[in-house]
Amino acid sequence: MSIVVVGSVAYDTIETERGGVTDALGGSAAYFALAARFFAPVSMVAAVGTDFRAADDRLFAERSIDVRGLERCDGATMRWHGRYHEDMNRRDTLNLSLNVFADFAPTLLPDQQRADYVFLGNISPELQERVLGQIIKPKVVAADTMNHWIEGDRPGLVRLLSRIDILTLNDEEARMLSGEHNLVRAGRAIQKMGPGTVLVKRGEYGVLQFGRDSMFAVPAYPLEEVADPTGAGDTFAGGFMGYLARHGRMDEVMLRTAVVYGSVLASFVVERFALERLIGLSWEEIDQRYRAFIELTDSRHPRWMSQ
Numbered sequence: 001m002s003i004v005v006v007g008s009v010a011y012d013t014i015e016t017e018r019g020g021v022t023d024a025l026g027g028s029a030a031y032f033a034l035a036a037r038f039f040a041p042v043s044m045v046a047a048v049g050t051d052f053r054a055a056d057d058r059l060f061a062e063r064s065i066d067v068r069g070l071e072r073c074d075g076a077t078m079r080w081h082g083r084y085h086e087d088m089n090r091r092d093t094l095n096l097s098l099n100v101f102a103d104f105a106p107t108l109l110p111d112q113q114r115a116d117y118v119f120l121g122n123i124s125p126e127l128q129e130r131v132l133g134q135i136i137k138p139k140v141v142a143a144d145t146m147n148h149w150i151e152g153d154r155p156g157l158v159r160l161l162s163r164i165d166i167l168t169l170n171d172e173e174a175r176m177l178s179g180e181h182n183l184v185r186a187g188r189a190i191q192k193m194g195p196g197t198v199l200v201k202r203g204e205y206g207v208l209q210f211g212r213d214s215m216f217a218v219p220a221y222p223l224e225e226v227a228d229p230t231g232a233g234d235t236f237a238g239g240f241m242g243y244l245a246r247h248g249r250m251d252e253v254m255l256r257t258a259v260v261y262g263s264v265l266a267s268f269v270v271e272r273f274a275l276e277r278l279i280g281l282s283w284e285e286i287d288q289r290y291r292a293f294i295e296l297t298d299s300r301h302p303r304w305m306s307q
């Protein structure tokens with residue numbers, strides 16, 4: 001089943017201890033789509049400016065991502081500039097210019113309106129709601145958000161939460177949204193605001209999933225070197241939603257497996273800057289790391305049982 005994603009498409013300037021890039025293709029919808037495409041057809045809804053590079057349009061299209069909803073508007077493509085602290089878990093936003101996203105009001109194509117799976121990627125709650133309002137009968141609606149929107153439009157975000165099934169956000173944002181410092185209390189408090197499933201992303205410490213009456217935790221895949229954590233959350237969401245859309249079910253086993261696939265995809269994107277690693281990724285690499293991931297967390301893995 002296909003997925004419609006709305007979110008940012010941006011040119012990012014990124015600085016980490018390992019180096020940096022200037023005006024690299026990024027944005028929540030870009031990371032999401034390039035991860036989810038391994039599992040299900042993806043259709044984007046986003047705005048880009050007249051400066052958007054034709055090669056970047058092709059990059060999506062060549063990977064079977066539907067870009068009919070990538071609207072070219074008068075003005076500049078969104079810009080984001082972030083700098084990571086030494087530990088790579090924290091970052092400062094040095095600049096955010098929404099540009100063409102400031103008053104983007106998309107009209108979805110008829111086939112997008114019939115989507116079963118919807119991902120409302122990190123962008124203003126107003127735009128997320130506008131897109132959701134056009135989907136006729138969605139089966140699963142997931143959303144992501146960020147401190148910028150929790151602080152800037154809490155009422156809009158709270159309204160959206162009552163209409164979605166799944167929310168992904170990082171630990172700091174979960175605390176900010178719920179007013180609870182303890183993450184278990186924060187997750188449970190956010191569930192009460194609407195979404196039956198809440199996924200708290202904890203950077204290199206992994207993901208904590210809250211279900212109706214369950215909890216599930218996975219670590220991040222341990223890597224010797226992380227170049228750039230940008231987009232790890234959106235890439236996680238792409239693998240997670242992609243897996244759900246491919247299988248068309250949302251029971252506990254499916255949700256848990258989806259969290260593992262999301263974590264596998266996220267472990268690749270951080271190995272290089274911006275989208276570089278996702279662009280060249282193959283299904284064989286994903287499959288291999290999925291097996292390594294299972295071995296990492298299974299104390300009774302068959303490989304070691306016969307010894």
Ligand code: AMP
Nearest residue numbers: 008010026027080122148230231233234
């Ligand atoms: P993540 O590291 O998962 O938070 O995703 C980073 C991506 O989100 C970058 O490619 C940015 O272009 C984009 N981004 C940063 N701030 C915002 C924002 N306030 N709204 C939408 N997208 C953003």
